[in-house]
Amino acid sequence: MTKPFSFNPGAAVTCRGRAFTILEAVTASSVLVEDAETKEMEVVPVSRLSRPDGADRPEPRRSLDSLPEDDLAEAKRRFAIIKPLVRCARRSHDDVKAVAEQNGIGLSTLYRWIQTYEGRRLMSDLAPRRKGRTMPKRLDATTEAVIDSVIQDLYLSKQKATGEAVIIEVHRRCRAANLAKPASSTIRTRLRAIDPREKVLKREGRKAAHDKFGRVKGEFPGADSPLAxxxxxxxxxxxxxxxxxxxxxxxxxxxxxxxxxxxxxxxxxxxxxxxxxxxxxxxxxxxxxxxxxxxxxxxxxxxxxxxxxxxxxxxxxxxxxxxxxxxxxxxxxxxxxxxxxxxxxxxxxxxxxxxxxxxxxxxxxxxxx
Incomplete structure (x- = not known):
């Protein structure tokens, strides 16, 4: 059985073999998406969307008894954090943000946990997956701090710096601090992980974020025919x-x-x-x-x-x-x-x-x- 996926804003999907990010719902059967590479936006039917490449392959089901003690404890901790969110009838972005701030977790991480659990609703899916794959090489804390500071100063600000400008500034600051320059793909990955609503809020302002991600309160009154x-x-x-x-x-x-x-x-x-x-x-x-x-x-x-x-x-x-x-x-x-x-x-x-x-x-x- 194919694992279901979400059409909520910020969800990663593929269409015509390319990676996209969902920005908002346009109609009941179409969504506005943004190309992960070109950043171009288009409206596509939901019937043409699929999970990211490789995500449609069913993952082996793991039981709680088979998990190591540390992984089991981590799965229980993650489930305790997302429990009020996955059982909420109407979960809003503010609800997720409040839980993330309360527990000191990034928004993208919390959204990923929710999406992982809601796929099969198994607590074991929340356990860390360390075995069977090579973990990516982590950057040192100083380099991570440089990347985060540049993103906050230039990208998530009224300057609205481009991704290329962020990469250049990160490399400049690392060179000045005698640090090894991180790969450009690593910096772009950090930018893609930013919550879409937070990105619009910091770059465009509260009104623009509300316009794009705020809930529509019903239909427009009186607009029941052309030229009404x-x-x-x-x-x-x-x-x-x-x-x-x-x-x-x-x-x-x-x-x-x-x-x-x-x-x-x-x-x-x-x-x-x-x-x-x-x-x-x-x-x-x-x-x-x-x-x-x-x-x-x-x-x-x-x-x-x-x-x-x-x-x-x-x-x-x-x-x-x-x-x-x-x-x-x-x-x-x-x-x-x-x-x-x-x-x-x-x-x-x-x-x-x-x-x-x-x-x-x-x-x-x-x-x-």
Missing amino acids: VVQIDHTLLDIIVLDEEMRLPIGRPWLTLAIDVFSRMVVGYHLSLDHPSAVAVGLCLCHGMLDKAAELERLGIKGEWPVWGKPRMIHSDNGKDFRSYLCRFRLKAATVSDAKAASVPIASRPAFRFEGGHRSDMKPAPLPP
């Missing part, structure tokens, strides 16, 4: 526009997006160098209500954009551009309801999540020669 609720918001793109003649920087453009909550379809957009205003909101809504066929033909884009029409409700944040008299007056005249986003969970706001993902997908372009 349209969300709209502005975002400053990570692009610098240059003058055509002098090649001097002009500024960063603002993108205003309108997204249908029911279908997650982009209804309309407005791109401008001007700061967000009621005019930008109006132009974006106008673009969303009109047919897009002529625009696609003008841009030379082959395909369809089959969405247009007047929305029943406009959902936005509390920005001044949305609360302006002109914007509210025009919406009322068009018999369109407007609402604010203060009482709606972040995870239920497609426009804001879409724009956050769009900004993270922006890659720096190479400079011209």
Whole structure:
């Protein structure tokens, strides 16, 4: 019998022969995963996922009587730690974190114990596996301290250093302390072992961690059909526009997006160098209500954009551009309801999540020669 595995955020899986890490559930049958090597993200059906290579081979079942006394004691100790977590009906990340801090155990280690036990629910699986394999060579405590300090200072901080930058800094500090440089693969292994939620929390902040890993509190109210609720918001793109003649920087453009909550379809957009205003909101809504066929033909884009029409409700944040008299007056005249986003969970706001993902997908372009 194949050992089951978890689809929780942070779980390691394989797809098409490559290693991935699950970031979050998208639907009941698909998840967002991150490639372990390229760090690219994609949505894949859960039916295409499998356990990491070699994990599908059934492991021999060990009985408690066959374990050495030290291994049996360690298995009992580990089970006593995870017992309240594996018997909890709704286990949250905060619950796991609290147990880890209480017992002085790393989050990744605790998650690994839970996953190991929940596979066959055997206490003997928690015993250390020393026999039958060669244990990896351990680094000395000083080198481990250097790696940990660099990860905390550069990687798990607002600097958002890349893995390559962490490796370079670790080697630099080891050279300065007359220590042997650890292998780059060893450092990357330490980075992959970091809990995904902790990584986002330290690098992006509490709000971003809640947006990505927080629980969605039910469905969006009223979004029961296309154009029932349209969300709209502005975002400053990570692009610098240059003058055509002098090649001097002009500024960063603002993108205003309108997204249908029911279908997650982009209804309309407005791109401008001007700061967000009621005019930008109006132009974006106008673009969303009109047919897009002529625009696609003008841009030379082959395909369809089959969405247009007047929305029943406009959902936005509390920005001044949305609360302006002109914007509210025009919406009322068009018999369109407007609402604010203060009482709606972040995870239920497609426009804001879409724009956050769009900004993270922006890659720096190479400079011209």
